[in-house]
Amino acid sequence: MITAKRDGGELSDAQIDWVVDGFTRGIVADEQMSALAMAIVWRGMTRRETARWTAAMIASGSRMDFTDLPRPTVDKHSTGGVGDKITLPLAPLVAACGAAVPQLSGRGLGHTGGTLDKLESIPGWQADVTVARMREILSDPATGAVVCAAGADLAPADKRLYALRDVTGTVESIPLIASSIMSKKIAEGTAALVLDVKVGSGAFLETLDGARELATVMVELGRDAGVRTVALLTAMDTPLGRTAGNALEVAESVEVLAGGGPADVVELTLTLAREMVAQAGLNIDPADVLSDGRAMDHWRSMIQAQGGDPDAALPVARHTEVVKAESTGVLTRLDAMGVGVAAWRLGAGRARQGEKVQAGAGIEMHAKPGDSVVAGQPLLTLHTDTPDAFAGAVAALDGAVVIESAPASEPGELILGRIG
Structure with missing residues (x-):
């Protein structure tokens, strides 16, 4: 063979x-x-x-079945990026629209953050949920969403193979990437799936052609398995939102659920929510559900259902350092990879599976591309429990921040395409 x-x-x-x-x-x-x-x-x-x-x-393992639930099931998967906190406001929002959202998520590795790492910064929240408990939560009309770790019996071949590919230089293969993602998503038992395939410097795939190829293969795999599947191609040259980290991103997600938050996070959350609601066959506008507070109610219930306290104070890093603008002009570049690596070095991410992360570590971004800045004003605030990490984080930002007297062009679109 x-x-x-x-x-x-x-x-x-x-x-x-x-x-x-x-x-x-x-x-x-x-x-x-x-x-x-x-x-x-x-x-x-x-x-x-x-x-x-x-x-x-x-x-190679078991396949979950939620076809008997009283509400349609739909899930979302992102290929990963920097500041990609979208699952946090998205899952309760879609649940509040009337769907059941069984989302199996992972932890971060390298410069990309992990949804479970973010949620584990909430005091008491637990990532491990039994299938029986998942069914209870998904059936509860006040909750309807679960974000948890995959069980050991869900596509165990993928877990073994991914660990092997990670250390043998065989990660970069569209068929192997697509089968790794879709085997878990199909096995989790969702009836519909929306894929968020990131494109750019902070994504696994830097070119639109590569992202489109991966998205097409995954959509075909989903549909072949009887899962209604569509994919969006979204930009990841600049971090999403104004935070990259764990507790920092939770706080920003709560802002979105409260009706505020950064425009790009709100835009992508609503765009994906509309796709998910449509795939679930529901006739409702998620924007109305977000604005009237129902999504926040489902967030609180979702966190409580997994042992978390939505009212508890989030962890805060012991040390901070401010990176200031070196000149006056327009911020034209804030590179996602540079910011992601800096956040990782501060302790928000891990180099190897199993390493612990710092709940409070990460980066706040006080300006985004297109914003006017003045020399000396704060651009970034770095957060960590280990101040020795500041030097490495600042080094990772070398070349990631560009300020020009006049912008050469407007910031690009967030949504780059749709497959399916």
């Missing part, structure tokens, strides 16, 4: 089923699977191969 794929051949359904099952059970060695993954990176996969690989990953 390794040599066949290395030489450009196609794997049969039986071969794919055998190798995924064998790898999951330990019959296929890590060295063999890493060689096959590298051959797939080089040679790619056909649509049939990718669909079968995804099905085999799903079959």
Whole structure:
């Protein structure tokens, strides 16, 4: 199989089923699977191969079923970015519109933040929820949304393979990325799915063509599995909102639910909510639900349902340092990758799976591209519990901030395209 794929051949359904099952059970060695993954990176996969690989990953574990719930199910998945807190206001908003939102999320790695890390900054909140408890929460009309960690029996082949790909230079493969994401999303039992595929310096895919290819493959995989699936392509050259971190992003999300918050976070939240509501077959405008306070009510109920206290004070970092504008003009660039790496170095992210993160660490952004700034005014506030991290964070911001006397162009659009 390794040599066949290395030489450009196609794997049969039986071969794919055998190798995924064998790898999951330990019959296929890590060295063999890493060689096959590298051959797939080089040679790619056909649509049939990718669909079968995804099905085999799903079959390696259990598949949840929420078809008996009294409300339609719909979920969202983001490919990850900087300041991407959208799940936090989005899940309760869509639940308040009448859908059930079973969202299995992950923790951050590298410069991209993790939804579970953000929510775990809320005192008492627990990421681990049993399937029985998920069903209870989703059925409750006052809550209707769960954001939690995936169970060990959900696509276990993907968990093993992703860990292997991460250390063998085989992450960058559209078929393997698509099957990794979609195997978990299909296995979680949602009837509909909206994908947020990020594009730009702070995203996994920096080009629109690459993001469109990934989005197309994932939409096809979802629909092949009977899940109504659409994808939005959204910009990630600049961080979303005005915070990057954990507790900092929770606070900003609560601002959105209260009717305020940064315009870009509100825009993307409502755009994704409208897509999710439409996929769920509901006739309601999420903007009305956000403005009248119902989304906030569902947020509070959602946090309480998983042991959290929505009224508790959020963690605050022990040390801060301000980065000031070096000149007067217009901020024309605030690079998402630079900000993401700086937040990671401050303690908001992790270099390896399993490392702890600092709940209060991160970055506040006092200006965004298009804003006029004056020399000496605060541009960023860095937050950390470990002041030795400031030097590395500032170094990561070198070249990430550009101020010009006049902007060459207006900031770009947030929504770049739609697939499906």
